[in-house]
Amino acid sequence: MSVNETQLDKLNKLYVNHLLEDKNPYLLFHAKHLETHILAYKSGKVLLQGNRIDKEIILIKKHLNLSYYEAVGSDEVGTGDVFGPVVVCAAFIDPSQIPFLESLNIRDSKQINDPTILKIGKKLAQKIKHTLLILSPLKYNQLSKKSINLNKMKALLHNQAIIKTLSKVNKSVPVILDQFCQPNLYFNYLSNETLVYRKINFYTKAESIHISVAVASIIARYAFLIKLDEYSKKIKMTLKKGASTLVDDQLKELIQEGKLSNLPEIAKMNFKNVTKLLEF
Numbered sequence: 001m002s003v004n005e006t007q008l009d010k011l012n013k014l015y016v017n018h019l020l021e022d023k024n025p026y027l028l029f030h031a032k033h034l035e036t037h038i039l040a041y042k043s044g045k046v047l048l049q050g051n052r053i054d055k056e057i058i059l060i061k062k063h064l065n066l067s068y069y070e071a072v073g074s075d076e077v078g079t080g081d082v083f084g085p086v087v088v089c090a091a092f093i094d095p096s097q098i099p100f101l102e103s104l105n106i107r108d109s110k111q112i113n114d115p116t117i118l119k120i121g122k123k124l125a126q127k128i129k130h131t132l133l134i135l136s137p138l139k140y141n142q143l144s145k146k147s148i149n150l151n152k153m154k155a156l157l158h159n160q161a162i163i164k165t166l167s168k169v170n171k172s173v174p175v176i177l178d179q180f181c182q183p184n185l186y187f188n189y190l191s192n193e194t195l196v197y198r199k200i201n202f203y204t205k206a207e208s209i210h211i212s213v214a215v216a217s218i219i220a221r222y223a224f225l226i227k228l229d230e231y232s233k234k235i236k237m238t239l240k241k242g243a244s245t246l247v248d249d250q251l252k253e254l255i256q257e258g259k260l261s262n263l264p265e266i267a268k269m270n271f272k273n274v275t276k277l278l279e280f
Helices: 005-014 054-064 095-103 114-127 137-145 150-169 183-189 211-235 245-256 260-266 272-278
Strands: 027-033 036-041 046-049 071-077 086-093 129-135 175-178 200-203
Touching: 005 027, 005 036, 005 054, 036 054, 046 054, 071 150, 071 211, 086 095, 086 150, 086 211, 095 211, 114 129, 114 211, 129 137, 129 150, 129 211, 137 260, 150 175, 150 183, 175 211, 183 200, 211 260, 245 260, 245 272
Parallel strands: 071 175, 175 200
Antiparallel strands: 027 036, 036 046, 071 086, 086 129
């Protein structure tokens, strides 16, 4: 989170009774409130650390009146699913769209059932400026064979989605990324890229930071479900989500039906569910 000088001063006063000693010369203050550490840098950057930062974020946003500000949020889905693609979405939200989003009861896609995702995901995709990138299982498997790990794939996709979305917005706005690795690793993954967007605010549970991340996650989930349905129709079997024993059973069924050659087109072949089955 980035704040201006006035907002930084307000935060300093807010946490005056919760300060910790910290000799970092770049810090204005280091506080601990409940289970969350608040590190406010003189540059205006504010970092939150802890397992339960969502309530602290809400407190800070309310205190600084930051609930409604324009931003680009980026998130991904499909990374824990054996079947289906990896989908990344970056979405731009401005304050004028908040009433529309509130009418849809927008929240993190993991908290919304699939029928609702399919219903509101289409509406969001039609109304919100965004960039959607879909990495098919076939392409995922090709990259995996080249020893490109999942986090690098995600970094490449997020970077591209963020740059494309900002080009549609055509002005400088905060960019918020749902953190999946440390920032230094994220940029290391992009070291060979010609264009890299670096002014990113990394947060775990970033949907609590800004509604744009929640919107991005819903659009991404919507696209994932559409693609999974396409693969299901192609294979003539309703493919399971996730990586549970139910997926193991379905993989065995596919192999028994002689559809092993189809797996690279619908499944991530380096998942343990697949590799342990192919070892026998």
